[in-house]
Amino acid sequence: MVAAPGVLLCLGRSLILQRSFRLFPLQLASTSLPRKLCSVTNESKLPASPENESLLENLSLMGVDVKMARQRQPGVLRKVFTNEKGLAQFLQGKGASGKVIASIVSRYPRAITRSIEHLEQRWQLWRNVFNTDAEIVSILDRSPESFFRSSDNRNLEKNITFLISLGLNTKDLHRLLTTAPRTFSNSVELNKQMVEFLEDICADLGGKNPEQFAKTVILKNLYIFIRSTKRVKTNIDILKASLTLSDSELLTLLQGHGAEILDLSNEYLKKNFNNLQQKMALLGCQKDDIKKLVISYPMILYIGPETLNCKLDCLLKGGITMKQILKKPKVLEYSTQNITGRLEELESVGYDFKKHGINILDSSRKRFVAKMEKLTASSDD
DNA sequence: CAAACCGGGATCTGCCATTTAA
DNA sequence: TTAAATGGCAGATCCCGGTTTG
Numbered sequence: 001m002v003a004a005p006g007v008l009l010c011l012g013r014s015l016i017l018q019r020s021f022r023l024f025p026l027q028l029a030s031t032s033l034p035r036k037l038c039s040v041t042n043e044s045k046l047p048a049s050p051e052n053e054s055l056l057e058n059l060s061l062m063g064v065d066v067k068m069a070r071q072r073q074p075g076v077l078r079k080v081f082t083n084e085k086g087l088a089q090f091l092q093g094k095g096a097s098g099k100v101i102a103s104i105v106s107r108y109p110r111a112i113t114r115s116i117e118h119l120e121q122r123w124q125l126w127r128n129v130f131n132t133d134a135e136i137v138s139i140l141d142r143s144p145e146s147f148f149r150s151s152d153n154r155n156l157e158k159n160i161t162f163l164i165s166l167g168l169n170t171k172d173l174h175r176l177l178t179t180a181p182r183t184f185s186n187s188v189e190l191n192k193q194m195v196e197f198l199e200d201i202c203a204d205l206g207g208k209n210p211e212q213f214a215k216t217v218i219l220k221n222l223y224i225f226i227r228s229t230k231r232v233k234t235n236i237d238i239l240k241a242s243l244t245l246s247d248s249e250l251l252t253l254l255q256g257h258g259a260e261i262l263d264l265s266n267e268y269l270k271k272n273f274n275n276l277q278q279k280m281a282l283l284g285c286q287k288d289d290i291k292k293l294v295i296s297y298p299m300i301l302y303i304g305p306e307t308l309n310c311k312l313d314c315l316l317k318g319g320i321t322m323k324q325i326l327k328k329p330k331v332l333e334y335s336t337q338n339i340t341g342r343l344e345e346l347e348s349v350g351y352d353f354k355k356h357g358i359n360i361l362d363s364s365r366k367r368f369v370a371k372m373e374k375l376t377a378s379s380d381d
Numbered sequence: 382c383a384a385a386c387c388g389g390g391a392t393c394t395g396c397c398a399t400t401t402a403a
Numbered sequence: 404t405t406a407a408a409t410g411g412c413a414g415a416t417c418c419c420g421g422t423t424t425g
Contacts (some may be wrong), residue, residue: 268415334416
């Protein structure tokens, strides 16, 4: 039922015919020469097989950026048998425009080495998760590599089965494949490793339900599968150490919003934490304040040093106290621009943060505008 | 009723290094 | 030895609105 993954040459007959063969016995000749002779000059040292001229021509006609393709996967351009026409037809049949197809091939040239049978099969597997061809096309346009990097359809099938076995439903899979399509091109083993790793973490921390824990983390951080366990582990260690968390505190954090920052690069997480620590100290906060702050709002570690400092300064300058920020850190989630704009508006109507708190900064534009209208109306009287 | 709480949705590829296969 | 397959990395928030609460 499943084609052997290794078989990838299935070029349409038309291809073989249309392709001109320019196989010169150059390499044979040169490779058989004694090394000494070959290394006399730079030129003769490189017996690299030539690029396939007719392939190049086809690609140009398709509007492919050959220079880009060459830079990314030079080997593909030297192949004698490829399936660019078949691929183009296939994708066109799925609703992709010529421009999109060209862009896909430019960015991931190896796509043209896939056979029609392979493509059909892979597409069907993706259709198990996506409802329409158009959705898949848009992902391919976004990230051709995610679809084409692996030729192992069996592995893809196993991945889907595996993810379902974790208790993820159709909607979850859909979100996962949309958000982090690379997940499905990972080897199942790699994905399994991540799940096992998460389960181990949970067990180590004294959690009672590792499977549920892993599922929770995955759903809260859809990028987790395209990260290395090493990165995730390091981040967990960083969190634990820098906040001096107990096992159960850490467990709670990770199952909650802490999951969202696990995919940060290690250095970035460290840098952000250090900055937060420094800034807080400067503002007269205690170590415990930092801990509480991060636990209640882990996403603060997602904010880069410059942005974070800027936001804090803006708020403080606007007459808001650190205490209030600690109580309602979510206001930091809005852009600096948004924050400063709102502060100005509120200032103009003499809004009293002491009396009303700062919740107003954490509201959708619509709600904020509605609120402002009321405030201006009453202050006009 | 308004305010406060809270979760969800958007988004995240394109490159490089290493290992494996032919 | 080349090309294919695979793993891994850096990058760096913002916003909305349903539901609960008071």
